[in-house]
Amino acid sequence: MEFELSYTPDQEAFRQDVRAWLQANVPAGISRSPRVEEHPQQEWEQRRVLARRLGAKGWLWPTMPREYGGGGLSMDQAIIIAEELDSLGLHSPPYHDSATLVAPSVLVWGSDEQKKAFLPPMLKGEVVTFQCLTEPEVGSDLASVKSSAVKDGDEYVLNGHKTFIGAAHGVDWMWTIAVTDPKAPRHENVSWFIIPANSPGVTIIPMELLGSRGEDGNPEGHKNDIYLDSVRVPAFNLIGGENQGWRVASTHLELEHGGGGRIVRNAFEREFWKYIETAQRDGRHLAEDPDARDVLADIQTDNEITRLLGMRNFYLAHARKPRSYEGSQSSYMRKTAGLRMTHLMGQLLGYQALTTDAEYRIADGHIESQQRSGIINVHPGGTTDIQKLIIARRIGIGRTAKEEAGRLS
Ligand SMILES: Cc1cc2nc3c(=O)[nH]c(=O)nc-3n(C[C@H](O)[C@H](O)[C@H](O)COP(=O)(O)OP(=O)(O)OC[C@H]3O[C@@H](n4cnc5c(N)ncnc54)[C@H](O)[C@@H]3O)c2cc1C
Secondary structure: OOOOOOOOHHHHHHHHHHHHHHHHHOOOOOOOOOOHHHOOHHHHHHHHHHHHHHHHHOOOOOOOOHHHOOOOOOHHHHHHHHHHHHHOOOOOOOOOOOHHHHHHHHHHHOOHHHHHHHHHHHHOOOOOEEEOOOEOOEOOOHHHOOOEEEEEOOEEEEEEEEEEEOOOOOOOEEEEEEEOOOOOOOOOOEEEEEEEOOOOOEEEEEEOOHHHOOOOOOOOOOEEEEEEEEEEEEHHHEEOOOOOHHHHHHHHHHHHHHHOOOOOOOHHHHHHHHHHHHOEEOOEEHHHOHHHHHHHHHHHHHHHHHHHHHHHHHHHHHOOOOOOOHHHHHHHHHHHHHHHHHHHHHHHHHHHHOOOOOOOOOHHHHHHHHHHHHHHOOOOOOOHHHHHHHHHHHHOOOOOOOOOOOOOO
16 A cells, blocks of 8 residues: 555645745744754744744644634645645744644634634744643643632632743743632543733743753753742633633643644654765775664664654544544654664664764764653653553553543544
8 A cells, every 4th residue: 555645736836835935934044953942042033933924824724724823724735834844854833832732722622702812823823832731740640730720800810830841932821721629520620721921920940851951051942840829810711611621631632642643754863864874884884784774674664653653643633533542652653663763773873872072973963862852752742651541541452431532623
């Protein structure tokens, strides 16, 4: 069976339009680095310019409804836009933005007024959002959150401490779930809020972590501790109904667990194969070494399976097809394959995989970056254990009823 996509002449003509538009509109100064979290401030600002331009064109969120700021385009056009951005080493949005989770959740659960108020700024790239879920004692078991929200007139007053949140360079809106009825049963006690990040009482404190270290030692692309200290949020910002927040969470968790899919190759992978094309060992081409070939075949196989599962999920998401275990399956594969790749590259490249020293580093430091991120990436967005748990529930292992996926439309 042929899995690769093929395109009609009309679609190829659209691709030419996209390519020409990107050539004219990607601001100068944007590096093609796959290390998306490590952009200096100036570059990050240029990426925001690009997002606004894509948003104005309807290409930031091609398949989202036009009335809310999306492009109203077909899935095929979305694929072409994603491919053309990827060929420039760019994602959409071109910086860390959890709008990929929050916008579809608002589309499913928001009132008409809320959709009109919250979706256009996100879909046009005017705001950056962080998901603000994890707490010092609450990660995988998100339903155990301790943060609270108490109604006071037309507002809610939020208190709590969130950790491992977002990225560098600040945020405009955050979104979270918080306990609104401490006496109600689990899953029926929480509500889902959008919080303007400049609200009084919000404190953001950067964390310095293994994955956040830029080459000069600066913690770019870091995570943050976020404190909510009597933060007042309009009642309008509660999405999906009071104490109904778990329903909304089930939508964004479905997407976070891999339900959104991915059409393009991992940009890091491209850098790796580019390096392998010319890499030498003991005076000959590395790929001529039988042991190296053995390792390279494993890496290529893992990457290809990951890519095909991501493609399937991208199709399911953009064609708005029902989903079950597919998101978690692809996430599990991506994470475990990433970690295997870390080990295999260490085996293949030795100490050079670990150094950022300009004299010895390889592939412009991308491989060193992957050595740090491979281990980290198995954890966020649902750990590998959680993905396995979800797959088992969805295919009905040890259950009489199969668990359903979170609502996506
Ligand atoms: C790089 C990074 C970025 C992140 N970004 C964000 C962000 O932007 N916003 C945000 O809100 N959070 C973010 N997080 C937090 C992330 O969502 C949590 O780390 C994750 O949900 C796991 O929670 P935990 O760390 O508390 O681990 P725990 O939930 O305490 O898990 C510890 C271990 O127990 C295992 N485990 C837990 N429950 C089960 C179970 N039922 N069955 C089997 N095994 C289990 C886990 O797999 C893990 O190995 C980020 C984390 C990282 C590392």
